[in-house]
Amino acid sequence: xxxxxxxxxxxxxxxxxxxxxxxxxxxxxxxxxxxxxxxxxxxxxxxxxxxxxxxxxxxxxxxxxxxxxxxxxxxxxxxxxxxxxxxxxxxxxxxxxxxxxxxxxxxxxxxxxxxxxxxxxxxxxxxxxxxxxxxxxxxxxxxxxxxxxxxxxxxxxxxxxxxxxxxxxxxxxxxxxxxxxxxxxxxxxxxxxxxxxxxxxxxxxxxxxxxxxxxxxxxxxxxxxxxxxxxxxxxxxxxxxxxxxxxxxxxxxxxxxxxxxxxxxxxxxxxxxxxxxxxxxxxxxxxxxxxxxxx
Amino acid sequence: xxxxxxxxxxxxxxxxxxxxxxxxxxxxxxxxxxxxxxxxxxxxxxxxxxxxxxxxxxxxxxxxxxxxxxxxxxxxxxxxxxxxxxxxxxxxxxxxxxxxxxxxxxxxxxxxxxxxxxxxxxxxxxxxxxxxxxxxxxxxxxxxxxxxxxxxxxxxxxxxxxxxxxxxxxxxxxxxxxxxxxxxxxxxxxxxxxxxxxxxxxxxxxxxxxxxxxxxxxxxxxxxxxxxxxxxxxxxxxxxxxxxxxxxxxxxxxxxxxxxxxxxxxxxxxxxxxxxxxxxxxxxxxxxxxxxxxxxxxxxxxxxxxxxxxxxxxxxxxxxxxxxxxxxxxxxxxxxxxxxxxxxxxxxxxxxxxxxx
Numbered sequence: 001x002x003x004x005x006x007x008x009x010x011x012x013x014x015x016x017x018x019x020x021x022x023x024x025x026x027x028x029x030x031x032x033x034x035x036x037x038x039x040x041x042x043x044x045x046x047x048x049x050x051x052x053x054x055x056x057x058x059x060x061x062x063x064x065x066x067x068x069x070x071x072x073x074x075x076x077x078x079x080x081x082x083x084x085x086x087x088x089x090x091x092x093x094x095x096x097x098x099x100x101x102x103x104x105x106x107x108x109x110x111x112x113x114x115x116x117x118x119x120x121x122x123x124x125x126x127x128x129x130x131x132x133x134x135x136x137x138x139x140x141x142x143x144x145x146x147x148x149x150x151x152x153x154x155x156x157x158x159x160x161x162x163x164x165x166x167x168x169x170x171x172x173x174x175x176x177x178x179x180x181x182x183x184x185x186x187x188x189x190x191x192x193x194x195x196x197x198x199x200x201x202x203x204x205x206x207x208x209x210x211x212x213x214x215x216x217x218x219x220x221x222x223x224x225x226x227x228x229x230x231x232x233x234x235x236x237x238x239x240x241x242x243x244x245x246x247x248x249x250x251x252x253x254x255x256x257x258x259x260x261x262x263x264x265x266x267x268x269x270x271x272x273x274x275x276x277x278x279x280x281x282x283x284x285x286x287x288x289x290x291x292x293x294x295x
Numbered sequence: 296x297x298x299x300x301x302x303x304x305x306x307x308x309x310x311x312x313x314x315x316x317x318x319x320x321x322x323x324x325x326x327x328x329x330x331x332x333x334x335x336x337x338x339x340x341x342x343x344x345x346x347x348x349x350x351x352x353x354x355x356x357x358x359x360x361x362x363x364x365x366x367x368x369x370x371x372x373x374x375x376x377x378x379x380x381x382x383x384x385x386x387x388x389x390x391x392x393x394x395x396x397x398x399x400x401x402x403x404x405x406x407x408x409x410x411x412x413x414x415x416x417x418x419x420x421x422x423x424x425x426x427x428x429x430x431x432x433x434x435x436x437x438x439x440x441x442x443x444x445x446x447x448x449x450x451x452x453x454x455x456x457x458x459x460x461x462x463x464x465x466x467x468x469x470x471x472x473x474x475x476x477x478x479x480x481x482x483x484x485x486x487x488x489x490x491x492x493x494x495x496x497x498x499x500x501x502x503x504x505x506x507x508x509x510x511x512x513x514x515x516x517x518x519x520x521x522x523x524x525x526x527x528x529x530x531x532x533x534x535x536x537x538x539x540x541x542x543x544x545x546x547x548x549x550x551x552x553x554x555x556x557x558x559x560x561x562x563x564x565x566x567x568x569x570x571x572x573x574x575x576x577x578x579x580x581x582x583x584x585x586x587x588x589x590x591x592x593x594x595x596x597x598x599x600x601x602x603x604x605x606x607x608x609x610x611x612x613x614x615x616x617x618x619x620x621x622x623x624x625x626x627x628x629x630x631x632x633x634x635x636x637x638x639x640x641x642x643x644x645x646x647x648x649x650x651x652x
Contacts, residue, residue, distance in 0.1 A: 095307075095314065
C-alpha cells in the first residue's frame with residue numbers, strides 16, 4: 001500500500017432508523033496511513049457511520065468501500081481487514097486481559113503468541129493475568145486497542161477513544177494512536193474533543209445532524225475561518241488612546257499598514273514580551289461552520 | 296456458519312461460566328436437587344431394616360427376609376441365645392436395635408428334607424414391623440420350609456391378572472425421583488443460556504463479536520454448544536431424551552436471551568419459565584392416573600416439556616412404544632428447530648431495527 005491508496009471511500013451514505021435519518025448522505029475519503037477525524041456533537045451520526053463502515057449495520061442507501069472491501073457485499077473479508085475500538089468498554093470483565101485476547105486469537109485463528117506482542121505494545125504485560133474488572137478505565141481502553149490490533153488490520157476505527165479518561169490515561173491513548181499511525185495503520189477517529197482531533201488528525205470532517213459540513217486539514221480550516229490578526233503582549237502597559245486606561249496587550253490587524261508600523265515601533269522600544277496569532281481554534285471553526293456548540 | 300468461531304465462543308463461555316458465581320450456582324442446582332430427592336426418597340421409603348440372625352448352616356430360609364427387605368442389614372449372632380436375649384420373651388416390652396430376629400438351628404435344611412421337624416425361632420419388634428408384615432413373613436417362612444421338605448409342589452397354580460398393578464410404590468417413587476432429577480437438570484439450559492447470551496448484549500460485547508469473523512448464527516451456535524456441554528454433563532440418565540430435552544432447553548434459553556436486553560430481565564423470565572419443566576412430571580406415568588383427564592391436564596399436554604417427561608418416564612419404565620416415542624421426539628424436535636429460527640431472527644431484527652446491540 002502507498003499513501004495515495006484510498007482506505008475509505010463513501011458515496012452518499014445514508015442510514016435511517018424508522019423515520020429518523022441518522023446519517024443523511026455523507027461522502028468522504030481517507031487515505032492510507034492518515035488519521036482521519038470525524039467530529040461532531042453527540043447524536044450527530046458519528047457512531048452510526050462507524051457501524052456502517054465496519055459492517056455492523058447495512059446502509060439504507062449509498063455505498064462505501066473500506067480497505068478495498070464493499071461494506072455490504074464483502075462482510076467476511078472486511079472483518080479480517082479492520083479493527084474496531086468501541087465507544088463503550090465492551091470487554092469480558094471476569095476474564096483476564098490475556099484471556100480476552102486469547103478469545104480474539106481463537107476467533108481470528110491466530111497463534112496465541114500474538115497476545116504477548118500486543119500486550120507489550122499497550123504496556124499491559126505486567127497485569128495480563130488480572131481480571132479486567134480490576135483495571136482502570138485507561139487500562140481497559142488500551143486493552144481494547146490491543147484487541148483491535150491483534151490481527152494486524154490495516155484499518156482501525158476508534159470511536160471516542162478518550163471518552164471518560166483522566167488526562168494522563170487520555171495522553172497514553174493518544175500516544176498509542178500516534179505510534180500506530182507511524183507504523184502505517186490508517187485510523188478513522190470519532191471524537192467531540194476538538195483539541196484531541198487537532199493534535200492527532202491529518203484531516204477532519206465535521207458532521208452535524210447526519211451531514212458533513214466541512215472536510216479539510218485542521219490547519220486549513222483554522223486559517224480559513226480565523227481572523228487575520230495578532231495579539232501582542234507588552235512588557236510595559238501602553239497608554240490607551242483617547243484617555244483610555246493603559247493596555248498590557250494590543251490586537252493588531254495583519255491587513256492594516258498602520259498596525260504594522262505600530263508593531264515595529266513596539267519592538268524597537270523593546271516592549272514586546274510575546275506575539276500570538278489570532279488563528280481560530282478548531283472548536284471555534286466548528287461553532288462557526290455548524291452554527292452549534294459541541295456539547 | 297464458521298466452526299472456528301463457534302468453538303471459540305463456546306470455549307470462552309465455558310471459561311467465563313466457571314468464573315461466574317451466578318452461573319456456577321445454577322449448574323450446581325440440579326446436583327443439589329438430586330441430593331435433596333435422594334434424601335426424600337430415603338426418608339419416605341428407603342430406611343434400613345436391621346435383622347439379627349443366628350444361622351450357622353446358612354439355611355435358605357434366610358433368603359426369605361432378604362427378599363422381603365431389599366435394604367436389609369443383617370447382623371449374625373454367635374448363638375440362638377444371643378438372638379433370644381436381644382428380643383426377650385414373647386409379649387415383653389424391650390427396646391431393641393433390630394426389627395427382626397431369626398434363630399435357625401444347625402442342619403435345618405437337611406433335617407427338613409429327611410422328614411424331621413426342626414424348631415425355627417422368629418422374633419419381631421412390633422414397633423418397627425406391622426402385624427400384617429409379620430404375618431406375611433411368617434407365611435413366607437412356613438412355605439419356604441414346606442418347599443425344602445417336599446420340593447414337589449402339591450398343585451399347579453396358573454395365575455391370570457387383569458388390570459395388573461404397576462410395580463411397587465417404592466420403585467415408582469424412585470422412577471419419579473429419577474425423572475424429577477433429569478427434568479430439573481434440564482433447567483440448566485433455560486437458566487444458564489439466557490444469561491450468557493443476554494450478557495453479550497448488556498455488556499455490548501456482541502458488537503465486538505459482530506466485527507470479528509463470527510456471525511449471529513455462530514454466536515447462537517456457540518452458546519448452543521457450550522450450553523449442551525454443561526447440560527449433558529448433568530443429564531445422562533436417558534440419553535435420547537436428555538439430548539432432546541437439552542436441545543429444547545437451550546433453544547428456549549436462546550430465545551429468551553434474544554428477546555431480553557439485560558441479564559436480570561432474562562433471568563426473571565427464565566425463572567418463571569423453569570416451572571414448565573417441573574409441572575409435566577406430575578402428569579406422566581403413574582402420577583397421570585391420579586389426575587385423570589381434566590382441562591389442566593390438557594393444557595399441560597400442550598407444553599413441549601410434557602413430551603420430554605413422557606419420553607423419560609416411558610424409557611425408565613420400559614413402556615415406550617414406537618408411536619409414543621415418535622410423537623415425543625417429533626414434538627420436541629419441531630419445537631427445537633422453531634425456537635432456533637426465532638432466536639436467530641430476533642437477534643437479526645433487533646440489530647436491524649434499533650441500535651442497541
